[in-house]
Amino acid sequence: MNFDDIKDAWNNDEENEKLRVPASIDQLKSAQLPVEKLRRGMKGEMYVQLFSLLIIGLVPQIIFLSPVFVVPFYTLYVAMLGVSAYYFFKLYVFYKSSGAVTLTSKESLYELYYEARLSIEMYKSYTYVLCPFGLVMGALLILSHRGAALTNLYDFAVANEQVALILSASLVTSLFSVFLVTEYWTKSSYGKYIRQIKSVLDEIKE
Amino acid sequence: MKSKEKEFLALITSNKGIIRKVSRTYMDTPDDQADLEQEIIYQLWKSFDSFQQQSSFSTWMYRVALNTALVFFKKDRRKIIVQEEPPPDMPSDENPTAVKELQLAHFYRAVQKLERIEKALVLLHLENYSHKEIGENLGISEGNARIKLSRAKEKLKTLIKQQGYEF
Numbered sequence: 001m002n003f004d005d006i007k008d009a010w011n012n013d014e015e016n017e018k019l020r021v022p023a024s025i026d027q028l029k030s031a032q033l034p035v036e037k038l039r040r041g042m043k044g045e046m047y048v049q050l051f052s053l054l055i056i057g058l059v060p061q062i063i064f065l066s067p068v069f070v071v072p073f074y075t076l077y078v079a080m081l082g083v084s085a086y087y088f089f090k091l092y093v094f095y096k097s098s099g100a101v102t103l104t105s106k107e108s109l110y111e112l113y114y115e116a117r118l119s120i121e122m123y124k125s126y127t128y129v130l131c132p133f134g135l136v137m138g139a140l141l142i143l144s145h146r147g148a149a150l151t152n153l154y155d156f157a158v159a160n161e162q163v164a165l166i167l168s169a170s171l172v173t174s175l176f177s178v179f180l181v182t183e184y185w186t187k188s189s190y191g192k193y194i195r196q197i198k199s200v201l202d203e204i205k206e
Numbered sequence: 207m208k209s210k211e212k213e214f215l216a217l218i219t220s221n222k223g224i225i226r227k228v229s230r231t232y233m234d235t236p237d238d239q240a241d242l243e244q245e246i247i248y249q250l251w252k253s254f255d256s257f258q259q260q261s262s263f264s265t266w267m268y269r270v271a272l273n274t275a276l277v278f279f280k281k282d283r284r285k286i287i288v289q290e291e292p293p294p295d296m297p298s299d300e301n302p303t304a305v306k307e308l309q310l311a312h313f314y315r316a317v318q319k320l321e322r323i324e325k326a327l328v329l330l331h332l333e334n335y336s337h338k339e340i341g342e343n344l345g346i347s348e349g350n351a352r353i354k355l356s357r358a359k360e361k362l363k364t365l366i367k368q369q370g371y372e373f
Binding site: 001003005006007008011012013015016017018019020022025028029033035100101102104105106108109112196197200203204 | 211214215218219222223225226227230240243244245247248249251252253256257266269270272273274276277278279306307309310312313321322323324326331332334342343344345346359366371372373
């Protein structure tokens with residue numbers, strides 16, 4: 001056997017005609033492309049985030065919020081919605097992008113790779129941007145309910161260096177935990193798709 | 207059915223051999239092949255508006271099919287244990303059809319063991335694309351396409367020989 005024999009057999013193989021073409025386009029759906037899985041995963045998370053935003057907006061109605069904190073709370077909430085709208089719009093653009101399958105293989109792989117990386121980085125930055133909002137809104141809620149206790153704790157921390165240090169360390173640890181959880185979550189949920197595209201990209205590199 | 211959809215499905219039907227060849231080269235089980243075929247048709251439909259008739263439909267279709275296959279990963283079918291079938295025996299008579307079937311069976315078995323880009327190179331070579339055209343499709347230089355194809359062919363040859371078929 002040689003390659004000409006394979007070519008001949010390959011082009012005259014009756015098996016080639018055994019493809020079942022769908023009767024209509026509606027029957028088609030994408031399933032196994034890493035980038036499609038990534039898009040689907042992020043779309044699912046977007047619904048959870050939208051639901052969470054709704055709940056946050058209702059918190060002052062569920063838990064009593066002192067009238068003096070209502071305006072600052074909702075000012076932050078509107079800013080949070082603005083940031084979320086920007087992020088959701090970017091995600092929508094990624095979701096609707098064609099995936100560049102008509103480019104050369106190398107260009108197509110690079111496009112997919114960077115598109116996927118960019119989406120994940122955006123997802124992470126969105127999470128980090130929400131942190132200060134969460135902190136301040138949480139502080140407003142605590143102040144509203146345990147204002148006196150918080151003032152006492154503040155006075156105590158100002159007077160006692162060790163307490164101030166413990167409080168600062170707790171804050172830094174909490175923020176660092178958010179960072180670690182976000183990194184771990186994106187890596188375990190979406191990292192494999194990036195690695196799959198990267199492995200093919202490495203093969204094609206000159 | 208809309209006329210665009212009708213036109214698309216007619217074009218797919220008349221070029222369906224391309225999709226079958228790509229799916230059989232990239233996937234080894236009928237289920238995975240069917241999944242890849244559906245994915246290719248889906249991606250072709252999604253990009254159909256970008257087909258500008260500057261090249262033939264089959265050329266454009268090959269590009270989309272290959273780019274889809276390159277990043278298509280099988281479903282995790284953990285419950286199913288896929289056993290590799292042994293290569294078919296040598297046909298006892300000199301029936302040319304049986305010989306061709308045997309050659310193809312050996313080819314498809316061996317090609318599964320190639321890397322994804324190597325599969326693309328072999329596929330385009332079997333479709334009589336020149337080194338220049340292969341390079342243009344994959345986005346690599348003509349020289350690099352020549353070197354990579356030569357290595358892929360050599361690897362394929364060794365694999366077929368290891369299966370006990372003379373090459």
